[in-house]
Amino acid sequence: MRQATGEKPNCEATEAQLRRSLEAAGWRFTKQRAAVFNCLCSADCHPTAEQVYQAVRSVIPNISLATVYKALETLVDAHLAAKLADADGPARYDCRSDAHYHFRCLETGQVRDLPLPYDEHLLDKLDPALVDSLRRQGFHVTGHRLELVGHYQNV
Amino acid sequence: MRQATGEKPNCEATEAQLRRSLEAAGWRFTKQRAAVFNCLCSADCHPTAEQVYQAVRSVIPNISLATVYKALETLVDAHLAAKLADADGPARYDCRSDAHYHFRCLETGQVRDLPLPYDEHLLDKLDPALVDSLRRQGFHVTGHRLELVGHYQNV
């Protein structure tokens, strides 16, 4: 975990902004949800529910793991976070909900955001006629998920 | 599930070929492993362990779900299949182990292979200087996973 530095979209969200987003989605603002959200935003790579739980306990010692899971689900529902599947092992949570790409370290399993914009025309770059060709075969493509894999070496 | 039509790489594998691949990886040939492999190859979209179990029971009625899981793990180890993560819900199994792309139907959750070659130069097409730029930020990219999403409408 690192301190929030304002690099990530949601990180600048003040408590008031978080409250507005939650209420806009029909949820109440609670300190548990705020703590979970702040944990996600200050993490340098996308944590698991258990990692969020351990981190948040230093702020709210008696929070329960079930509450962490419910808070994460609430944040996802309010489009304040996204849930990322993991082939083996627990899911990871990302405080960005906009379309973007991820990097997965094959050595540690860590998942990070890539400083790379979502490219709506990726398929055209692969092959300009691709989407039409796929549609003729029954595949109606509305988006894509790209994950780069390798290893991460902090500099 | 559909009948094997020979379109998929592993589908032409005779029992003898399957035996050779298993033994090359240090495993024995058993009818349970053969039945599980045949089920994967004849499926029109990548099944879950439970779906394999239900399908294989018509061939080996007393097979256990644990054996199906072990057979799938064995096939993955022998590079005769691959395991695909699912955001929510069980994993899916693919009788191809070469790098290729998938299509995920957002309505049914079904996953299919795409008739699309793996493009090693995808990142260069996104941006020729991308890999170098990422490496300077600590991301050492060795491959990528691309999944197209949308809905599938059989024609």
Added chain:
DNA sequence: ATCGATGCAAAGCGTTTGCAGGGGT
């Protein structure tokens, strides 16, 4: 005051494991 959120414990689901007996080499 109302009604949603929390914390706890128990249940749930997909998957893995331990083990005695059966089957492949």
Added chain:
DNA sequence: ACCCCTGCAAACGCTTTGCATCGAT
């Protein structure tokens, strides 16, 4: 004959749920 594999059942890890109480509006 050896030892791996199977089938059964129990355990497992991650996640969700039921419920009484607490807290936000």
